[in-house]
Amino acid sequence: MSAPDSFTSYVLARRGALLRTAYLLTGDADDAEDLVQVALVKASGAWRRIEDDPEPYVRRILVNENVSRWRRRRWREVSTDRLPEVGHDPVGAHDQALVLRAALQALAPRQRAVVVLRYFDDLTERQTAELLGVSVGTVKSQARDGLARLREALPAPAVP
């Protein structure tokens, strides 16, 4: 069974970007790859309907699927407000990225999605709200609180 050209083109063009977003959402490369595959597989079922502009639909699946997975897994994970200890002083960019990953993972999945969509994918507050199915006000407050928590974890001036 071969995919339509538009699906093939979309996957080839956007897979990398989706994978980067998924990595920020999951914090794990393999999980990110799995998440992207699931989103694309699910999107294929609605392809005729979303063919003209599949990106919002795929991203919505990406975010919702990540939240669902978090809900399924959290019973076996221990939640904590404290970020994991960093082995040494975060001085380099590499270390800063690792700290950011840990800080993002400490956020609730929807709040993490708000931060990633707003400050990595550059979506507007309205686009983020529509994608997540929440109000603009919720996006604003979630972004503000998320940034505040990242600010506590990351050395200035990484976080505005």
Next chain:
Amino acid sequence: MSDDLRETMSLLADRADPSGPPPAPDELWARGAAYRRRRRAVGAAGVAAVLVLLAALGGLAWDRGRAEVQPAGAVDAGFGGGLRLPDTFFTPNDWLPAAEAPTGPLVATVPWSDAGWLGSRPGLVGVSATGEYAFLPLVDAAHGDLTTALSADGRWLAWWTSGGAITGAPVDPAASGTDAPVTGLAVMDTTTGEVQRREVVSEHGLQPEGLAWAGDTLWWSTFAFTDVGSAAGSTSSFLRAAAWDLSNGTSISLGVADRPAYVPGMGAADSGSLVATSGRRVVRFPGPGAREVLRGDRQLLGAAFASSEGRTVVTTAYARGTGRFADRPTEPVLATPAGDGRLTVRPLRVEGYAPETLTPVGWRDETHVVLAASDLETAFVSVDVATGETEVVSRAELQVASAQVSFAQGVWSAPERDVVAPPDPLDPRAVAALGVVVVLLGAAGVGLWRRRVRP
């Protein structure tokens, strides 16, 4: 937006490097198609399972609720001769149907709760000569007083009614125990469904005393409330007793002096006369205006049944002893005239049964009395009054004494008949609720699977 944060995020996102090669778009597309097929299959299976469960539930409800009340024409011709003694009297179901056609002669009636979707109300189940059970449409029955009387041949059913005229303020329901003042009585011909009514005018309402059949004649007597009363009590005085002959429609009002005494013990003889117990006496009413009082040496209670030749009466007596009668056990007794207005009262003992569990219900023939032996269920025991030999002629699933079951007296002398259990419908509310639960659980199960299944 901070460029620093975006930059750091971008650096972090660069680490998104999966261990294996990404699947080709065609492979993703094929997985998507397979995923959709599985979802459709599981969805269809879930719907099918729900439909099967609903069908099973509906089938069970239908099977248990099957009820066919046979019309009067299906009953053997002839009235008294059409009765049959069922081998078992079954416990009625709250959700039995109402009899829409004339039931034909009834062998018994059972006061029973008539359930509806919004609640229950007192009802009366009729057991037809053909063994069907159905709630009887008692027009204007006085709710709260479902005292009924069934004629010996099962043709006539009498009950007290409300809704008629009174000349003053209605009695307080808390005092009367009925929803509305009792204002008369009605008789239904079970072979045609025709109902005849008699209104009894009173100021505040009636306080019925008794109903009893002697042949086609209904004997009734009633008190009337003399004030509207309250929950604390009320006053009443005797109003009237009458004999209403349904065969020709005539009604003879009895004088106060002739009123049946202690009517709760009224019973009827096949000869058409009325028999009642009153204290230590057995009172006979051969006809309106006539009365014969026989006195015995035992305190009697409950219904009295005269044998077909009319001389011997079977009834219940308190055991001999001291102290209050209410504290003493009871036993069935035979009362026979001994001359000089006296009664000879002798206990009727049945081997294997405690006397206090036995209640007379009628005569099978001139020498056999039928007693109801009540435990959790009831066995109807025929006793030869001369030899004491016994035979169980029928059974009932319920305690007929406490359930206030009324019998057509002719049923005890009727041929026996094997009957099948009546419909035992499930509570349709429970069926509906179960159906909703099945649908919801099915939908939830399919929904959960669809959410959790991995493409």
